[in-house]
Amino acid sequence: MPESGGAPSASVGRVTVDAALAPSTLPYQFPDFAAFAGLDWAAAFDEAFARHRAEVEEIAASDEPATFANTVEALERAGRELARVTAVFASLTSTDTTDELEKAQTRIWPRYSAHEDAIHLDARLFARIDAVYAARENVDPEARRLVERYHLRFTRSGAGLDAAGQARLTELNTELSTLVTRFQQYALAETNGSAVWFDDAADLAGLGDDALAAARAAAEADGRTGYKLALGYPTDQPLIARLAVRESRRRLLEAALARGSRGGDTDTRALIARIAALRAERAALFGYPNHAAYAIADQTAGTAEAASAMLTRLAAPAVANARAELAELEEIAGHPIETWDWAYYARIAAARAEAGGDGVVLDPSEYLELDAVVTRGAFHAAHLLYGLAFAERTDLPLHHPDARAWEVRGEDGTTIGLFVGDYFARPSKRGGAWMTSFVDQSELLGTLPVVINVCNFVKPVGDKPSLLSVDEATTVFHEFGHALHGLLSRVRYPFFSGTAVPRDFVEFPSQFNEMWLTWPDVLDNFARHHETGAQLPLELRARLTSHDTRGEGFATVEYLAAAVIDLAWHTIAPGTTVDDVDAFERAALDAAGLYLPQLPSRYRGPYFSHIFSGGYGAGYYSYIWSEVLDADAASWFAANGGATRANGERLRATVLSRGGSVDAQEAYRAFRGADPDIAPLLARRGLG
Known part of the structure; x- marks a missing residue:
């Protein structure tokens, strides 16, 4: 197998590298960040690559007939040191990056890509997987699905290409890894700058x-x-x-x-055009007309046409609603609305509609203090639904002083895992909000999950608490839904752990969890005035818990526009060059009937990190695709008693605990007893 770098010499931080790669002795194998201080990251990865290569080489070169245990399960056990150092490095470069870490990224990620390619393109290894795949009926259902997914992963990673195709694929993956890393760095620099x-x-x-x-x-x-x-x-x-x-x-x-379009060294326009072109060329190697067709073939949508049809179905009624909202705002403003006016006058319109008899409009943020939203809101809902209990741990060496950790236990006292929250913005953290894991749950490896939520709320000054907008509080519940997907995982193989599900299914548990923000039993538990402790006034409570489609025109159009821009970039044919990014994206919105000059897309390509560095390339449609499931599930819960342990256990047993060990659509049917209905989504967004 081609090497992607040799092991570091004994004189190059040997003790530090060994300590970084060794299993953590902390509770739940939580990363010992002290062991990574001053680490030569390139040397650590070189050593981790070498150890993983040795493990894979032993599997590929074996003279024993290929079996599930000595091939597929052995691959699941391999690479633990690489997984540990990767989890820490990826987290630090996203949450608290430095010049040193950014320099290390530019070297490490291309080598990581080459390392993975060398494994996936090893003909001996694929022959063994192919043999196990042919006999897959001889193993239990979860093992059989693992064999099938491994076979598909190797096939989609080039195992079936000829020598020239594999060589070109490796070149493409290496360059893409370099460019994606550069985009992440440029996007952060552009936002900060x-x-x-x-x-x-x-x-x-x-x-x-x-x-x-x-x-x-x-x-x-x-x-x-x-x-x-x-x-x-x-x-x-x-x-x-x-x-x-x-x-x-x-x-x-x-x-x-x-951002990203200002000229200068961190302008991203040429970068994203090159990324899109390389992805299109890579898709062509596998016989697909474009990257979207390749990417979505392994999602629940199945085809780019199906994803596009969903967006098209929603576009016309969403735009009609947005135009009606625009007319109302222009009447209030007394002048034409520009892009920078919409949110301001929308707030005024909502305030007028919701003001009490005395004309006073209360601010919900006064009742949405971050710590309460997390501990008495999201945690409380998880207790009602899944019986979980959370106890803060102050004895763990976290990656940043702003971060906090909680031990999670079941209602019978059994340990579930560890949850970390890192909620405040800082210049060293990339934008957005996300969940990831330090340790994946696996019965095979005997590991419990360690997951983290990362957000970018403004850090308060002095001893003032952090007060959230309704949207920010919703983000807390959303990301905690992802965390629950990881924490409640109960699978044997790490390949299937937690959120390892199709991209257009992974947002279902997180979007569904937003429901509990405004569920009365949950809302009443956390929504209290941050100074007086007074309960949420009745008018605010009614406002938050009522079903109001005000503003859904704006929200739906800005989202759909971003999803259309994503698909536009990823349906370009191989060989296409995009010279004018603005014109390209404007044309895509015009074609979809989604261009409104007063209403900008949620993201534009030059700062669209989801699709150019965040793994959502040709997958941003997944939020609305998953929302069909979310709205349908929410309607079921509302009709069946809401946040009860019985209902929570049903969702946990059929979906949240299963990870990727079962087909995603089958998992939803097992929960719901039927296929999802789109009607609740249309009603929620005022599109019915």
């Missing part, structure tokens, strides 16, 4: 005292006076809804839209 500065507090009229204090503190941290508004990941910046000065809104929105 596009912060908007204000000298006068009057320019920030409408922001609360806490937001002003945070902006002032951000400026002081950079050694400047005035106010700094850092950018969030999506196009629409949350603060725009509160900025009363129109020019300030314009500056903030235009800064968000310009």
